[in-house]
Amino acid sequence: MHAPSRLVRDQCNLPPPVLGGYHLTVFRSPDRVADDMIEVMPSSCAGHGAQLRLRPPRALTCRQFVMLFVALSGAMWVVAVLGWWGGNAFAPAFALLHSAIVAAALRASWRSGERGEEIRIGPDAVEVVTSGGGMVFHAHPYWVRLGIERGGERISLASSGRQVRVGDFLGPAERRQLADTLQDLLAAASGRNR
Numbered sequence: 126m127h128a129p130s131r132l133v134r135d136q137c138n139l140p141p142p143v144l145g146g147y148h149l150t151v152f153r154s155p156d157r158v159a160d161d162m163i164e165v166m167p168s169s170c171a172g173h174g175a176q177l178r179l180r181p182p183r184a185l186t187c188r189q190f191v192m193l194f195v196a197l198s199g200a201m202w203v204v205a206v207l208g209w210w211g212g213n214a215f216a217p218a219f220a221l222l223h224s225a226i227v228a229a230a231l232r233a234s235w236r237s238g239e240r241g242e243e244i245r246i247g248p249d250a251v252e253v254v255t256s257g258g259g260m261v262f263h264a265h266p267y268w269v270r271l272g273i274e275r276g277g278e279r280i281s282l283a284s285s286g287r288q289v290r291v292g293d294f295l296g297p298a299e300r301r302q303l304a305d306t307l308q309d310l311l312a313a314a315s316g317r318n319r
Contacts, residue, residue, distance in 0.1 A: 162296075163292075163295070163306065164178040164179075164180075174245065174246055177307075178243050179242040179291070179294075181237070183238045193231065198223075198228075201223050205217050239256065240255070242254070246266060246311060246314050247314060250266070251263070261289050264285065268284045269283070271304070277300050279293075280292050
């Protein structure tokens, strides 16, 4: 991981990175590609803590989804017109129904990709916020334990009998990256890395 860029350090009045320090080992540069599934950034200009934004992987952009719909519907309408021309009077109605079903399925697929999680780790609190359910976990970082089960298939944060799974929608490689990142952030926030 990289230290915050010079621009971010100047805007937030952050001290320059120190070897082995919290800033250098935790934060990535904010000028990364926005399509990353795990986005790590400073949580405030004070430079204390970090915020992770987790997003599910997407194979297509919004424009590509629209183009996919146009291609599928266009092919269906070509077949429907040929069927109608051949004497099937119901072909356009079925093409219309098929287009509506494809549009609904693609919309549902796109909306499922909008879910996400936000994990805020600071010196005073660890919070997990989901896009649909609001805050689902809040605890002091010293008491938060990172659980990695089944070789990284399940990642959870636990404290005082409460447990929340994070990153379930990520792939295996991303979950391993998330586990490593969370381990470093929790150690830095609770002072266990000193």
